[in-house]
């Protein structure tokens with residue numbers, strides 16, 4: 001492999017058929033539009049009081065729900081649950097605010113959950129580029145937010161997540177969203193100047209980490225309540241962008257099980273590269289746990305890298321880690337000689353499922 005492959009900027013853009021690099025460069029603007037343009041004309045009728053919030057979606061359309069869940073943990077008076085299934089939990093009813101999220105608008109599990117939510121009388125807001133979900137929402141008089149088309153769902157996280165914050169603010173569940181998104185947008189612009197393909201390897205932390213992960217199995221650890229969703233996001237992005245296996249877990253839970261599994265088989269453990277996500281808001285005892293955990297596993301695995309969140313507010317810090325993982329996974333795809341955009345296996349699976357007409 002050419003040791004300087006990642007600095008061959010023209011080649012990277014040529015190999016990127018779906019514009020993943022462009023989408024990453026545009027993420028700050030995406031977050032801006034997601035806050036100030038997309039939810040603009042949304043009409044939210046009065047309804048019964050809301051006592052729970054559910055986000056239903058899959059894959060790239062569900063991760064925004066997890067971001068919402070963690071964001072709301074210490075700010076919102078009602079629970080937020082993410083549903084990745086055909087069916088909804090029994091508690092969903094007229095006191096539920098349900099976000100039905102599908103980038104394509106055609107994901108069968110999400111359409112099924114949407115129909116159930118209608119039957120249960122839940123208050124629904126849909127987020128989609130169009131497809132069947134938009135048709136149903138129009139037909140049912142359900143408010144929906146039109147997401148710009150042309151991206152891979154996982155490259156539209158700003159579009160799929162930030163409008164849900166705006167809706168919750170409009171309904172009085174949270175406050176201060178605009179200020180936080182403004183800070184997020186500015187911070188992402190700064191980070192972009194350090195992570196973009198034009199920034200050479202010696203000063204680009206995402207390229208450096210991709211080189212460390214190349215040929216290894218990434219295991220990404222986050223912390224409950226701060227970076228837990230980001231760890232999951234890194235795993236998914238490595239799977240979908242680099243087409244490689246990756247695993248994730250969170251502290252403190254992994255201290256009570258996964259940590260024991262670093263003794264055998266030694267030759268496989270040496271293939272692992274552990275990525276530890278750190279956030280200044282991690283519980284002080286979790287910070288201590290990370291230090292001890294690292295000491296315990298360091299000699300067994302191929303390598304350990306810590307990635308620290310930057311930025312002031314919660315959103316900026318969360319997205320600083322997401323941005324770093326997104327760039328790393330795209331660079332990893334190039335190191336494997338692959339195009340980060342297409343996810344042919346998912347497309348194949350959806351076609352195979354649709355062959356019976358959805359019965």
Ligand code: PA5
Pocket residue numbers: 058059060061062101102103104105106107110152153154240343346
């Ligand atoms: O990243 C992807 O392409 C997938 O994870 C999709 O998001 C997932 O299959 C659901 O599709 P959609 O986002 O169109 O509902």
